[in-house]
Amino acid sequence: MPGFELFGDEERKEVQDVLETGVLMRYGFDQARKGHWKARTFEMELAQRLGSAHCHLCASGTAALTTALAACGIGAGDEVIVPPFTFVATFEAILAAGAVPVFAEIDETLCLNPDRLEAALSPRTKAVMPVHMCGAMARIDAIAQFCAQQGLVLIEDACQAVGGTFQGKALGTFGAMGCFSFDPVKTITCGEGGAVITDDETLYRTAHAFSDHGHDHIGSDRGLEGHPVMGLNFRISELNAAVGVAQLRKLDAILKTQRAHKKVLRDALATVDGISLRVLPDEAGDSATFLSFFMDSEDRARQATAALAAAGVDGCFYWFDNNWHYIRKWDHLKALRSCAPLTLTLMADPPDYGRIFLPESDRIMARTLSMQIKLSWSADDVARRAETMVRVLKELGAV
Numbered sequence: 196m197p198g199f200e201l202f203g204d205e206e207r208k209e210v211q212d213v214l215e216t217g218v219l220m221r222y223g224f225d226q227a228r229k230g231h232w233k234a235r236t237f238e239m240e241l242a243q244r245l246g247s248a249h250c251h252l253c254a255s256g257t258a259a260l261t262t263a264l265a266a267c268g269i270g271a272g273d274e275v276i277v278p279p280f281t282f283v284a285t286f287e288a289i290l291a292a293g294a295v296p297v298f299a300e301i302d303e304t305l306c307l308n309p310d311r312l313e314a315a316l317s318p319r320t321k322a323v324m325p326v327h328m329c330g331a332m333a334r335i336d337a338i339a340q341f342c343a344q345q346g347l348v349l350i351e352d353a354c355q356a357v358g359g360t361f362q363g364k365a366l367g368t369f370g371a372m373g374c375f376s377f378d379p380v381k382t383i384t385c386g387e388g389g390a391v392i393t394d395d396e397t398l399y400r401t402a403h404a405f406s407d408h409g410h411d412h413i414g415s416d417r418g419l420e421g422h423p424v425m426g427l428n429f430r431i432s433e434l435n436a437a438v439g440v441a442q443l444r445k446l447d448a449i450l451k452t453q454r455a456h457k458k459v460l461r462d463a464l465a466t467v468d469g470i471s472l473r474v475l476p477d478e479a480g481d482s483a484t485f486l487s488f489f490m491d492s493e494d495r496a497r498q499a500t501a502a503l504a505a506a507g508v509d510g511c512f513y514w515f516d517n518n519w520h521y522i523r524k525w526d527h528l529k530a531l532r533s534c535a536p537l538t539l540t541l542m543a544d545p546p547d548y549g550r551i552f553l554p555e556s557d558r559i560m561a562r563t564l565s566m567q568i569k570l571s572w573s574a575d576d577v578a579r580r581a582e583t584m585v586r587v588l589k590e591l592g593a594v
């Protein structure tokens with residue numbers, strides 16, 4: 196997830212175009228902007244790159260998720276099935292919509308297990324929101340099939356997986372809408388930003404309006420525009436979009452570097468007993484932002500985490516103890532600590548997140564380590580890292 200590693204002349208040039216006109220808004224100012232439409236350009240190029248009919252940028256990935264839920268008509272009392280291994284934004288957006296996150300088990304893809312969705316169904320289930328974690332895909336074909344059979348809306352949180360594919364088709368294009376984030380630690384960044392993509396023109400128009408106070412964006416006078424719906428302000432600024440335009444044009448080069456680095460490390464790990472790799476439903480479509488692997492027990496995973504850090508192998512995450520990414524440490528959710536009462540507290544039988552039991556996910560996450568793949572590594576860095584990892588993990592195995 197190297198967006199923050201890149202800021203070069205290309206990014207500076209795009210931002211400079213905006214600075215020279217002083218038009219920081221994505222809409223209007225047609226004369227003053229001298230032909231620079233950074234948000235529009237980013238949207239057109241991203242839609243084309245991902246093979247989606249429409250793309251709409253938002254102020255963040257969280258705003259994109261919120262916009263997608265709204266456009267798909269998901270709100271008060273609706274249940275949305277989500278994985279317990281994600282970033283907190285996934286459930287935050289659902290709660291903010293007035294809807295109810297329902298957690299289902301993950302499998303060794305580190306994403307929602309399609310075979311455990313049925314157990315999470317209720318008469319109130321409206322949608323499934325799989326998260327393509329750490330750069331790679333869920334078993335999205337089976338999840339999409341389940342949604343179609345059950346008449347559920349599929350919204351993909353592809354915030355960590357831009358450029359990833361499953362059987363050649365871009366992640367984010369399998370359901371009604373796909374969501375992306377371009378925050379500073381994502382594969383490409385624009386400082387802060389996000390996007391929704393869809394093939395459905397009505398969803399696109401609704402998302403467009405919702406994320407800008409309900410404006411229909413018809414005509415040239417904002418004050419005279421119609422408001423098909425009420426909305427909010429989740430607009431991206433032209434300055435942010437400008438950075439994104441430059442970064443998107445580097446995406447293919449980024450993926451190529453990540454995949455090359457990851458291959459060296461993965462091949463090295465394959466020589467160590469007692470380690471297995473994350474299951475990838477389509478290895479060719481992995482965006483390769485992380486190398487994730489399983490130790491054979493929680494103890495071994497904790498020992499490996501400590502030993503790798505001690506040996507100077509940085510950027511290895513043990514998510515089981517992480518406050519942001521796994522439900523075990525989401526104490527604020529478990530206690531429902533919100534600024535103001537949430538819609539779900541009005542339900543007759545609200546969920547008790549303090550009592551959720553996800554033994555399969557716990558067993559997997561307790562054994563999982565993920566190493567971030569960086570763009571700035573040289574071939575020597577990668578070779579040395581692979582060597583150190585193998586040495587450290589083999590020593591561990593000999594104990």
Ligand SMILES: *Cc1c(COP(=O)(O)O)cnc(C)c1O
Binds near residue numbers: 355
């Ligand atoms: C980063 C991220 C988001 C939210 O994106 P922001 O742009 O930081 O709001 C949502 N879901 C996942 C899985 C993410 O990793």
